Amino acid sequence: MRKLVILGGGTAGTMMANKLRKALSRDEWEITVVDKHRTHYYQPGFLFIPFGIYNRSDVEKSKSDFFPSGVKVIYSDIDKIEGEENRVLLDGGQVLHYDFLIVATGTQTRPEETPGLTDKLWKKEIFDFYTIEGAVDLQKFFKTWEGGKLVMAISELPYKCPVAPIEFVCLADEFFTRKGIRDKVEISLVTPLPGAFTKPIATAMLSELLKSKNINVIPDFYIERVDNDKKVLVSYDQREVEFDALTIVPVNMGADMVERSGLGDDLNFIPTNKFTLQSEKFENIFVLGDASNIPTSKAGSVAHFASEILFENLMNTIEGRPLTAKFDGHANCYIETGFGKGALIDFNYETEPLPGTFPLPGIGPFGLLKNTKMNHYGKIMFRWIYWHILLKGKELPVEADMTMAGKKRVSL
Amino acid sequence: MANKEIAGKTVDVNADGYLNNPSQWDKDVAIEIAKEEGIELSNKHYEVIEFLRKTHESGETLTIRKVGKSGITDIKGFYELFPGGPLKISSKIAGIPKPSSCV
Structure with a gap:
């Protein structure tokens, strides 16, 4: 055997x-x-x-x-x-x-890798949403929070699901708008990256989107520690960002x-x-x-x-053959942008996310690097696809290799 | 691709001023690029640069964290040597490609 x-x-x-x-x-x-x-x-x-859009049982x-x-x-x-x-x-x-x-x-989150992160404010005013416990705690916290400085921060690269923090601030914008206290909530995204995302064309699109939602991006901020008394994030070059509520992506490790x-x-x-x-x-x-x-x-x-x-x-x-299949680094990510819309990016090792349509060239139904209702439906439908098709190892109508068909080459 | 005159040598640089070919690098090139970045190179700078070039040559991805664990300097020290964006600036001076985060 x-x-x-x-x-x-x-x-x-x-x-x-x-x-x-x-x-x-x-x-x-x-x-x-x-x-x-x-x-x-x-x-x-x-x-x-x-x-509060999903609960634990979902x-x-x-x-x-x-x-x-x-x-x-x-x-x-x-x-x-x-x-x-x-x-x-x-x-x-x-x-x-x-x-x-x-x-x-x-990969797992390691909050203990960042000095001060798991100190007295942890799970009181500092949360993560990369664990079920963190996400549930944050739901409880947001129910009664009356506003202030909400900071979404990324500790270290690489981390799981690079677009999640962008989605988080967009959904927070919607959540507090619907609650009627958006004017009392200042939302910032703190990242060690030079911009909202890593690749230039997607960054340009996403920066514009965040700006239109009055969300600040604080780039090139590499967190050294969290000061619980002053309620600030401190970077290695001694810059500080104040917070009243901090949502963080802790250091990710294998x-x-x-x-x-x-x-x-x-x-x-x-x-x-x-x-x-x-x-x-x-x-x-x-x-x-x-x-x-x-x-x-x-x-x-x-x-x-x-x-x-x-x-x-x-x-x-x-079966004794050489390893002829080659992975191209293909990634495909729906990005929730709030108010029932979403964006979609499709890219690989060589090609950064470009505008266009997906998966059918010229037809879609999904728009690449576009903020549409259809993309949001794609994200919502995906949960069903995940449980019923993807995990079972069944075929999806999307190729493993990324394709340029349906994408437009653009320059900045 | 563009050619640029640095320290009396013609080197091949990309749009952001990074050397396209690490083998065209020498200490004079490093001094000149460092000057453009407002940095005067000390022995500590050279140790970091050497570490960067060696690590790059071995095909490993460089991160600020990795430099901080190199034994040459810690992360704070790295920021003090190359203020602003330590990995971006030091890579430029070391004549290796601009670090790309691949998330």
């Missing part, structure tokens, strides 16, 4: 388990998934919780609902991977041997298990071939989703597109 082990049963690991169980004979291949948590969260939904399901039959599932912490020995040690002493290993242990295995970089992300998705260190270890260091967004759409490439390359290597 040959053995394939998948570490992590989140978006990436679940998709791969479904694809591979269908493709690999049950007589020849044993597939095992290891994860410490039993709940699968629809993480794109966390954004909506602080504003984003939670049992992980076991999404694993195919014929896959062995172990709920356990992982001690470490021993790549030289082709085995994984679990907490409690269990040992899993493998022929191929897929690491999909994702799993501690990666560090214990000696496989990670300084943020515990795993050096990975950005085209083949093979680990740089071991030929039979592949990395999917946020756990890798490939230079594209940490986002579910990336994990989805990459999963098709990884599937092809795994089948190649299992």
